Amino acid sequence: MKSEKNVADIAALVRRTVVIVFGCALVAGAIAFFITFRAAAYDHVQDEARALMNTAMAIRGYTVEEVRPEIRQRSGYEEGGDFHSQTVPSYAAQAVFDRLETGGYSYREAALDPTSPEDRATAFETDLINRFRNGSEGGMISGTRQENGITEFYQARAIRIEDQACLECHSTPERAPDPMLTEYGADGGFGWEMGEVVGVQMLTVPIDKEYAMIYEILAIFFTLMVILFAVISIVVVRPLQRNVIRPLRELAVVTERASLRGGDDPLPQYGAAEVRRLATGVERLRRSLRTALRESQRDGDQ
């Protein structure tokens, strides 16, 4: 029975080694996989956000440079004519993004003292605006945040008054077009000064979906590794069982029996080369022992 236990140990030893090697490979692989894919997902979302932010900037520019002069001229704005929200850069950019519902993107322009009450900065946005105002940040802040249980990537750009044209509507209610006051009132969006950071462009992109994809890929990777592990342990242990463990076990039984009761059973002659050599060696030993015994008996008889 003792030999049985030792034989089983070889298989256990191999299995244990395979488990350790695979365990390490699995953990190291999963960590490397996770870090790489997460960074890639973050980069991807960041690129997406940058492209969308540039789109917002383009809409603003287009509105100011092309739509506004055209409408101004046609509506006789200079002579106290119509005012159209559509010619306001901030309105145009937000209106376009409101229609861009797919993908969960959101774009808004928030100010501490907004023209439109809908644009009032939230606590989070107020903090960003103040950071820009303090000059502790460059022109852009980005990162991730939890919002309603969803992780989103945000990119915030400071809105600074750099054009005198902005002050036409944002300095005093007297300077602003009357129809604008009728539409928006005179409570907010005034008293802004050149060079002042008045708000932020806030672009958010949900990042959860990208992360969920990583977990899916990770699960597939794990499953494949476990299957590979099972296959390899079978492929490695099977021939070991057939060529080493089984002939060794038989060899042990036969030599044990021979040493105890002097049996003369044939030794197994199959299996791995080393095992066969061992069997041959034992057989030779057995034969020379028998000869030596016979000779010493003969010497004793004389």
Ligand code: HEC
């Ligand atoms: C023709 C008047 C007009 C001009 C010129 C104008 N704005 Fe505005 N601005 C508005 C109106 C009206 C709104 C509210 C739009 C809305 O409905 O969201 C607004 C909104 C904003 C907002 C969003 C927060 C808020 O107050 O609701 C920012 C920021 C802003 N403008 C900055 C600027 C800057 C910077 C410029 C110069 C490049 C500029 N505006 C030029 C009329 C104007």
